[in-house]
């Protein structure tokens with residue numbers, strides 16, 4: 001008699017697996033990742049094997065594959081549709097190959113190899129070259145008739161070429177390309193309809209639609225990977241030969257299908273396909289290896305339902321379940337207050353994950369994640385791990401939603417929400433220790449002032465001890481003060497001081513980047529440095545925007561348009577948003593004081609003449625081009641004017657020096673006339689260019 005706890009666990013597993021089967025196969029709305037389902041299934045099967053007295057004829061383990069849901073006619077496959085065993089590691093692949101080599105008594109076995117499409121297995125029956133029936137795999141023996149929807153898939157030929165055998169069953173995978181999946185979900189979101197969970201489920205759900213018009217609206221595709229019943233005794237001697245024939249009949253076969261020799265060849269193929277899988281337009285979950293010679297396949301035979309001559313080598317699962325322990329609130333350098341998921345560590349996508357981004361509080365609410373929930377964590381490739389959802393059935397009864405904070409957890413300042421943005425921000429600025437710490441870390445980072453040794457811990461210490469408020473205070477630190485800090489000996493104090501000393505000699509672009517102005521990343525900092533050449537020129541150009549920014553409010557569309565003629569906007573990479581950030585940063589007297597202190601502390605860089613615009617005969621002039629020119633494009637004319645030192649702006653303002661108007665000039669010409677700004681026609685432009693030529 002089995003232990004009652006075991007019996008209870010077995011009952012629990014069966015109940016849970018039945019629920020997942022229903023949600024997956026009938027509702028097309030799974031709530032757990034496949035890998036988790038596999039784990040439950042595996043646990044149940046192991047318990048039943050170890051305790052045969054617990055076996056039951058209605059256990060989910062007694063049925064392989066999906067239950068026909070009764071909406072569709074049943075189809076008995078003339079030859080069973082096979083499933084594949086799985087390998088999850090190199091060792092398992094080597095075992096698989098070694099077993100085959102042993103049984104056959106050969107090594108250097110040739111395998112037919114191909115990506116494993118993550119879709120829905122389908123059998124297509126062609127009679128006299130015509131598609132007469134399409135069926136799902138079902139339990140491998142009996143599937144469902146889905147001819148009505150599969151017929152709508154454009155890559156499924158309705159007729160094969162004339163040389164096809166009189167009777168041919170083709171096995172393959174129906175899938176939804178990622179682009180189609182994303183487009184479908186974008187539309188669904190816009191219409192407030194339900195989104196599809198993932199491309200595989202999308203494909204399964206679409207094929208098993210009653211209404212073929214609904215299926216036709218979903219972009220599905222098909223790859224063939226094998227055959228079932230066939231009126232010819234043998235299409236070829238090898239599996240790769242069979243695939244070549246299928247291609248010849250007009251069936252889509254993966255262009256990545258190939259052959260490989262031995263375990264090493266298979267593993268190399270696995271690496272190659274794995275490295276490029278993001279570039280494919282569809283999801284694959286591994287690769288399939290098959291002994292290529294069909295006579296050897298026959299010799300090897302089957303273990304239960306799975307062929308001994310084939311295996312699916314799976315990529316590490318990209319989704320896993322774990323528990324959400326807490327939702328922490330993080331304050332970034334720009335004051336952005338973001339929720340971060342603290343997770344029970346879980347191995348997913350090839351790494352252990354214990355934190356995941358939640359982006360913002362809107363998203364937290366939309367996903368309805370609560371501490372205590374069992375959540376699905378996704379880590380695909382090198383992308384930052386994220387929490388994609390939670391499992392409703394596993395929510396503890398006392399799980400409470402996390403309320404977005406209204407005050408900064410670090411400094412208590414009110415939190416503000418940018419208009420039209422999901423991000424909430426601390427309004428405390430440099431009052432906020434979190435922002436100060438982040439600002440220090442950023443200033444010291446490698447691509448900014450590159451102060452080695454000034455990392456997270458030291459930034460925290462310096463701010464917490466009240467030694468450093470702004471980055472300018474860094475240069476007031478001395479050996480005695482530093483040496484008093486925890487875990488800071490005189491040696492490390494000296495090292496840090498040497499690093500600080502070194503950082504004084506820098507470049508304008510690094511310095512600008514290091515200031516941590518919102519939306520001024522490395523590329524923008526570089527463009528600004530190149531364009532203006534000096535900090536003063538940049539500050540002047542920024543402060544010149546004052547008339548546009550009266551008060552706190554951000555610019556409206558008209559205001560943004562009016563900005564177009566301003567010097568800052570001429571910098572590649574800088575639009576109205578960055579211009580506003582720069583203005584607001586430099587107009588703040590506290591920031592200007594920090595700049596002054598940094599400079600008097602000896603932070604310096606080579607100043608340069610502005611890259612363009614300040615030299616040449618048209619220096620200081622702002623030109624607007626409008627209408628169509630006969631002899632050149634507006635871009636060409638603009639480039640020639642810029643070469644003479646002019647700035648080319650997009651809209652007319654009172655600062656415009658002159659307007660060049662071609663034919664069919666419209667509102668810009670009218671505006672110039674209204675403001676009394678000189679207008680040149682094409683002839684006058686050519687004369688101007690000629691006067692300054694050479």
Ligand code: JCF
Nearest residue numbers: 082083084115116117173225288
């Ligand atoms: O791409 C697939 N999902 C796939 C599934 C490819 C194959 O060559 C298969 C398969 C399932 C069974 N071959 C078998 C025998």
